[in-house]
Structures are given as structure tokens and as C-alpha cells.
Amino acid sequence: MLKVDDIQLSFGGVRALQGVSFEAAPGEITGIIGPNGAGKTSLFNVISGFYKPDNGTVTVEGQDISGLKPDARAALGIARTFQNIALFRGMTVLDNIKLGCHTRLNANVWSALRYFGSAQKEELELRRDLEERVIDFLEIDHVRKAPITALPYGLQKRVELGRALAMKPKILLLDEPVAGMNREETADMARFILDVQEQFGTTILLVEHDMHMVMDICSRVVVLNFGQQIAQGTPQEVAQSKEVIDAYLGQAA
Template sequence: MLKIEDLHLSFGGIKALQGISFEAQAGEITGVIGPNGAGKTSLFNAISGFYQPDRGRVWFDGRDITGMAPDRRAALGIARTFQNIALFRGMTVLDNIKLGGHTRLKTGLWGALRYFGPAQREELEFRRDIEERVIDFLEIDHIRKVPITALPYGLQKRVELGRALAMRPQVLLLDEPVAGMNREETADMARFILDVQERFGTTILLVEHDMHMVMDICAHIVVLNFGQQIAEGSPQEVSQNPAVIEAYLGAAA
């Protein structure tokens, strides 16, 4: 579903990515791990179109999307969450989630301004879909009219996941979805991620520092360090790889 081929990305003299190549199989959860500064978020930004790589290719479902704009990638079915919460803080939970589905709406500018006939029907149908498929699924019906600023951190992370799901993505990029969460919140988020994979068949690419979670839910793991790919394989293979152990724990350990 997603193929990264010899990806290079630099900022001046800093080489953020150096020859990254791997595949994310359809319907599976692929983990991307590595120490801080390894290039994980830069990789996500290259996949979603925020950064243009210096060299290499990004393939989506057999199609080269390397030069494609971010909005066109989103329309194809690539959604993401962010390391730092990027919700619209002056809006409610429901309005934030609905914004994620704008790429799926067919009504044009003038139809939306008139808000009559087809535009109104499409809006109502879309809202029903959001409430049934996303809000009920994430168990946040009780807060759907609550402003984002009134929610605790863990629930804001869940709302951000909901906004991504509103796009009906084929590929979902999750950038540190449990960062800053307690154990209970982490367990809940891991359950929702697994449910997304199982219920919707979504291909998931996951960046995360919580190694227990990564090893538990990922079928395949890619390891980065200083912009380079140092290992790739199953959770068991990666956990026993000497280069991975050195990158995380140091050569002495």
C-alpha cells in the first residue's frame, strides 16, 4: 500500500533522511522507531507532502505521489495525526472531526454558500456518518459538543485520531499517538488503533517511543538513527538486533 524508495532529505548541511527504503503492507501496522532526532517526523512530512525529498520516491497503492501536493495526497486517502496536537481550539469536538472529511465532500463553493438542496443533504448525511462511524467508535459521544480547550490531553489526542478517520483513509500516519499519556490512556489508544486496523482494514504507519506498545501491536518495524535506516523486520528480530540495542542503550549496554 505504501512504498518508500531511497528517500533522501536535507536541510542545508543537515541530512535528515539518507536512503530510507521500506514497504508498509496493506492492512498491517508498521512501526517506525528511533531516538530523538532520528528523522521519524521528517519521514512522515515527506510521505504526506509537507516536505519534498531531495531524492527518492514515495509510492501509494502502486502510484508515484512524490511530486503530489499534500491536499491531493489527502484526497487519495492518506491521513495523519501530529506529534503536537493540531486541533482548532476555538471549535467543538464534532466540528474538529467534521473538518477532517472535507476532502470527501462534493459540494462546490457556491453550493456550500447557498446551503440548499444537495449541499444540505450531503452535509446531513456526512454528519450522520461522522457520528455513527467515528464518534461512537471512539466512545466520545458524551463530549461531541464540548470545546476542545475544555478537554484533557488524552481526549484531545483521541479527537485528533477521529479527525483523521473522518477522511476514510487507506493509509493512516500516527505520529506519537500516546506521547504524554498515562498507562490507562495509552492502553485505550492502543485498543483504538488495533480496532481501526481490524474494523476498517486501514494500513497504519506508527511513530512511537513507547516500545511496549510498538512491540505489542506492530507486525513490522523500521528503525532509524541519525536519518539512516539501521534495521527492519519483525518485532522479535528488531528487538534482538545489535545495532538497535546500541542506538537505544549505548554500546556499553
Template sequence: MLTVSNASLSFGGIRALVDLSFTAREGEITSIIGPNGAGKTSLFNIISGFYQPQSGAILFQGEDITRERPDRRAKRGMSRTFQNLALFRGMSVLDNIKLGGHTRLKSGLFSGGWYYGRAQREEIAFREEIERDIIDFLELDHIRKAPVAALPYGLQKRVELARALAMKPKLLMLDEPVAGMNREETEDIARFILDI
């Protein structure tokens, strides 16, 4: 599914990744473990395309995507969460989750801009799919209309996971998915990850 081959990344004189290689197979959970500052988030950033490695290659399903833009990688089926929350705090839970699926929508600029015909039907079907497959699965129904900013941290992390799942990813990267959570929240997220 994913191969990182001899990847190196530096920021000035700081070497975040040095000649790193590993493979993640389809259908398995692969974990990246290390102390703070070890380069875990930097690794996720080169895999998802936010950073370009100075050397090495990133292969996804056998194709070299090392120089591909993040949006192209998302269209290929790569999705991620962030170590620090990256939600739109003024929007509702449902709207934040729907943003995760924007790469899947096919309506053109005209129909999407006017929210007419195909765009309207596609949006309604997409919202129903999210409510059925993601909101119910992650037990977010009771807060789907709530503004994200009003939610406790643990629920915000769950919303971020839901947004990543809305992309229907082939590869789901979770950057410290339980950081800052209490024991109960950690157990909930662990259960959801295993169910995924």
C-alpha cells in the same frame, strides 16, 4: 500500499533522512521506531507531502506521488495525526472531526456557499456518519459539543485520531499517537488502533 524508495531529506547541513527505503503492506500495522531526532516526523512529512525529499520516491498503491501536493494525497486516501496536537482549539469536538472529511464532500461552491439543497443534505448525512461510525467508536459522544481547548490532553489526541478517521483513509499515519499520555490513555489508544 506504500513504498518509500531511497528517500533523503536535509535541512541545511542536517541530514534528517539518508537513503531510506521500506514498504508498508495493506492491512498491516507498520511501525517506525527510533529515538528523538531520528527523523520519524520528517518521514511522515515527506509521505504526506508537507516536505519534498531531495532524492528518492514515494509510491502509494503503485503510483509515484513524490511531487504531489498534500491535498491530492489526502484525496487519494492518506491521513495522519501529528506529534504535536494540530486541532482548532476554539471549535467543538464535532466540528474538528468534520474538518477531516472535507476532501470527501462533493457539493459545489454555490450550493456549499449558500448551504442549500445538495450541500445541506450532504452535510447532514456526513455528520450522521461521523456520529455513528467515529464518535461512537472512539467513545467521544459525551464530549462531542465541548470545545477542544477545554479537554484534557489524552482526549484531544483521541479527537485528532477521530479527525484522521473522518477522511476514511486507506493509509492512516499516526505520529507518536501515545506521546505524553498516562497508562490508561495509552491502553485506550492502543485498543482503538488494533480495532481500526
């Protein structure tokens, strides 16, 4: 589904990524782990088109998308969440989620401005789809009309996941989806991520520091350290790698 080949990225004299290469199989969850500053979010920005790498290619279903802009990649089915919540705080839950559907709308500018005919029909159908497929799925129907600012942190992260799911993505990039959450919220989010994989068959890339969650839900894990890829394999293989233990996991006490 996704192939990253020899990605190199520099910011001035800082080499953020140095020859990173891996593949994400269709319908599987691939974890990207490593210390702070390892290049994980930079890698997501390359895949989603926000950064243009110095070298290397990104391929989706055999198509080289390295030259495409972020909106074109989104139209191909790449969606993401962000390390820091990036919701529109003056809007409701439903309106934030609806924004994820912009790549699926076909009405022209004039009908959209008048909100008449095809534009109105399209949005009403879209809203019904979101309520059934996303809002009920994420169990947030009780807050769908609430402003984002009225929600606790864990629910805001769930809304951000909902906005990404509204795009009906083939590939979903989750950047630290449980950062700052308590145990109950983390367990809920892990359950939703597994349900996305199972029910929608979505290919998921997951950046996360919660190693228990990574080891439990990921099929494969890629490890970065100072921009270099130091290991990849199953969670069990990565957990036993001496280089990974020295760089990131540490020895058990």
C-alpha cells in the same frame, strides 16, 4: 500499499534522511522508531507531502505520488495525526472531526455558501456517518458538543484520531499517538488503533517511543538513527539487533 524508496532529505548541511527504504503491507501496522532527531517526523512529512525529498520516491498502491501536493495525497487516502496536538481550539469536538471530511465533499462553492440543497443534504449525511462510524467508535459521544479546550489531553488526542478517521483513509500516519499519556490512556489508544486496523482494514504507520506498545501491536518495525535506516523486520528481530540496542533500546539492567 505503501513503498518508500531511497528517500534522501537535507536541510542545508544537515542530512535528515539518508536513503530510507521500506514497504508497508496492506492492513498491517508498521512502527517507525528511533532516538529523538532520528528523522521519524521528517519521514512522515515526506510521505504526506509537506517536504519534498532531494531524492527517492513514495508509491501508494503502485502509483508514484512523489510529485503530488498534500491535498492530492489526502484525496488518495493518506491521513495523519501530529506529534503536538493540532486541533482548532475554538471549535467543538464534532466540528473538528467534520473538518477531516473536506476531501469527501462534492458541493460547489455557491451551494456551500448558501448552505442549501445539495450542500445541506451532503453535510447532514456526513454528520450521520461521522456519529455512527467515528464518534461512537471512539467512545466520545458524551463530549461531541464540547469545546476542545474543555477536554483533558487524552481525549484531545482521541479527537485528533477521529478527525483523521473521518477521511476514511487507506493509510493512516500516527505521530506519537500516546506521547504524554498515562497507562490507562495509553492502553485505550492502543485498543483503538488495533480496532481501526481490524474493523476498517487500514494500513497504519506508527511513530512512537513507547516500546511496549510498539512491540505489542506492530507487525513490522523500521529503525532510524541520525537519518539512516539501521534495521527493519519483525519486533522480535529488531529487539535482538545489536545495532538497534546500541543506538536506541539499550541493554537490560
